[in-house]
Amino acid sequence: MDELGLTVEGIINKTQKLVLRNRQLKEKITNLETDQEQLRKQLNEQAARIQQMEEKMANNHLTFLLGKNDSLQARQKVNELLREIEKCYALLNR
Known part of the structure; x- marks a missing residue:
């Protein structure tokens, strides 16, 4: 019984x-x-930010092509936007 x-x-x-x-x-x-939900939110926010930056870049490129800005300023702005986009891609790939 004890067992x-x-x-x-x-x-x-x-x-x-x-x-x-x-x-x-x-x-x-x-x-x-x-x-996971928080990371998905961040991912969506970063994707939206990338989209906005790409649109800005396209607008700046068009402005550059139309000659409304000094070419040096336009080139600097495009380079700045490209750096921001690259940072966002790096964040997305973490």
């Missing part, structure tokens, strides 16, 4: 450990899902 009691206690302890581990894993999943 049976020890076996039951062992099963109860193992069950409690499994329940605790299950709770921990569920919490970890919830945290990871939250992190």
Whole structure:
């Protein structure tokens, strides 16, 4: 009978450990899902920012071609926008 009691206690302890581990894993999943959602938001924001920068770059390029700006200023602005776009791509690729 004593052996049976020890076996039951062992099963109860193992069950409690499994329940605790299950709770921990569920919490970890919830945290990871939250992190994933935040990263998706950041990704979407960065993609929108890249789109805006590409549009700005196209507008500046058109202005440059039409000769409304000094060519040096236009070139500097285009280079600046390209650097911003490259930074955004680097952030997206992290």
